[in-house]
Amino acid sequence: MAAGTQKRMTVLQATFIGVGSMVGAGIFALLGAAGAVAGSAVWLSFLIAGAIAGLQGYSFAKLGARYPSGGGLLTYLSKGFGEGHIAGIGAWLFFTAGSIVVAMIASSFGGYASSVVAGGDAGWAKALGVLLIVVMGCLNAVGSTAVARVQSLLVTLVLAILVVFAAVTIVNLDPALLAPSDYPGVREIIASVALTFFAFLGFGVITFTAKDLPNPSRQLPRAIYFALAIATTVYVAVALGVFGTLTADQVVEYGATAIAEAAKPTLGQAGYVLMVITALLSTTGAVNAGLYPSIGMTRHLASIGQFPPVFGRSVGRFPVGLLVMAAFASILVVGFDLTSIASIGSAVALLVFSTVSVGHFRLYRETGASVIVLAIGLIATLGTLIVFCTTTLVNEPATAIALVVIIALAVLVDLLWKRTRTNREAADPREQAGS
Template identity: 30%
Template sequence: MDKKISLKEAISIGIGGMVGGGIFAVLGLAVSLAEGATPVAFLFAGIIALITCYSYVKLSLAYPDKGGTVRFINEAFGESVFSGGVNNLLWISYIIMLSLYASAFGSYAPNLLEIFGRKIDFHIYASFIIILATMINYYSIKVVGQIESYAVTIKLVILITFVIIGLYGLFGNSNIDQLAVTHWVTPVKFLTGGMVIFVAYEGFELIANAAPDIISPQKNIPRAYYYSVIFVIILYILIAIVTVGSLPFGEIAKAEDYVLAEAAKPMLGKAGFFIITVAALLSTFSAINASLYGGSRVNYELAEDNELPKHLTMMLWNQPVGLMITAVSTLVLVNLLELESISTAGSVGFLFIFATVNFASFKLYQSIKGNKIVPLLGFFMCLAALAILIAQQYNSNRAGIYVTLAIFISCFLSEWIYKRSQNNAE
């Protein structure tokens, strides 16, 4: 008999999926864009995630399946080029997130080694951690699960402690004025900041993959989604308040890639810097481990559903061949792209996927016994956020938009070519 998942474990899956490497990777970038309005930017991104939760709740209850998002999209749009293209984008988005986590690991690791007087290039750290996580995935999936369960507890304890001490330390700190409305940027800019860090909320959808095994699903599936997302929204807003209130904007920009560790210095000195750096390394490592596993499974399922070539169902060293493809693709991306480009591509990808899931919920509202208005609102909010992000990033990070566009085109074009070749073969 398969092990059933309790409400507590389901919430842990959601929180663990969200509080991975995203917050460590893009917090500095978000503050650089939104400045004093960063907490509001996190709230805006969180509201979109929370509304999208409604669609995931209804779809998870109606179609409990380990395929999660893939199943929902196929239910709404059938085996079409569109559904195949979106599902391919989901797999590529896993690779983008892996690149983001590896980038964060590569940014924090040099600071830890500098404490001991050594300096190694960022790319070596980023590449090493991907290779190590790949080896662990091939060695034992059980070890992957154990690493994730311990890491979730440790990183939450460290982050909550950081928030408690940080809020106390804000009293009397001259930088607290940076949170005032006078230091807010234009609405478009702080909304862009919120969308760039939207990747930090990606992860709650992993509850959908666990839905078939959750105890008392009618009661616990909605609780798992809403409790985990609300908890993370509050945690992120508090982290943003402590960060913006602890450091001058100039120092935040200087330490953009490892700003959370830098924000711990005013409160706890070098010890705080060290502890947050260790938490970042542990969080990003566990996120890479889990995402490699998840990405390879999405790849395998798409091949089984005939949306990718059947060759991708082959096994290599007792794991789907997609694991190696995912790992190699991540190595290429993290060594070619800048952090902002990776973050932009990830946010655009998941905003589009979530828009599609919201529309699927709207389309299937009778079958899933849902409301039409909420998913439709989520659909338009995702599209609006997508438009704001693309417009702003086109002016400041055109390379990131070109990369994102190339990824979208390749996902749908490859699916069209594959479907056409299949039809010709029949």
């Protein structure tokens, strides 16, 4: 079989992988946390975060069209900075951020599922979250075609239900609950943007679909733009519906189940049940999509020597990269609360995305990107990161410490691996990276 005939993913399927990852993280997991910071202005923070993600999406689309690879955005790091420590540290950080995204969404799934089967018991929530990671890990081991088909089905169902929910709640919303006079200050809204930006991390996953697209130079940018447009529209519409139905304090109190509670006034108990089911479907799809990059990403990085060769191997049908990400995510589900996981994931992703943007300035002549757009995107992303660090992290010292530890470990692991690789090559000149 020719290599080209193995690439069976369509633009729509690649789009749904990104949408599924984003919507699962953003709507069902972050409304309460974002509401605690931005109040009823959460819809605005989603809109701003979407605009920032769009600027990053422009950068990724240009890079992806020029350098399509199974290594996704990590390939862009290598092209911009070479195969040195910056690319290596960025790769370890992104792998970590991916695990955090999966963990956070799985935690959200566990919260909903435990409310159905175990009265919201915390132990059951963690167990069910880990179970979802295991099941979706098995699906990813089957192959990208299975992932794409399941994702398309899940996202179609979720989007259809969310569109109905948004339409019904917006028509019946109370304008007084969304009055700008009750919005917090600009600083608080910007601080919430750093949190809601987590809801858009899924678009980075799309860059890893290049290996499965027949014509990635044309199809990858389309998938990125489509996914961001769909996700931003859904986020803003649902946020307006929820905060136009419930007070900000109620949204914070309900937390992960806020969207289901918002369905009650207009759709009754049936609406609550429907939204719980939707949350389970959405978070399932998001974990499925979140695990997807682990295989192509780690194999690519192992082939160029950025990751140890073991990441290019499999244990039976299970690629090592997939096993490691699933295991790490499971540990996070058991050991961290939802908000802490979201905060760490946002900070790491903002750092990696900013680094990719810096690298793009070295490549813009090859990609044909506008320097002005790249500069605006970099300033917006770095600005969000700085505000996040000076607001959210200041109030979460444990999260700040965890972030520093993660960055330090990424640096340490990269240095140790590069030294080990150098020693091996010195001992045996025939041994090259990826051999």
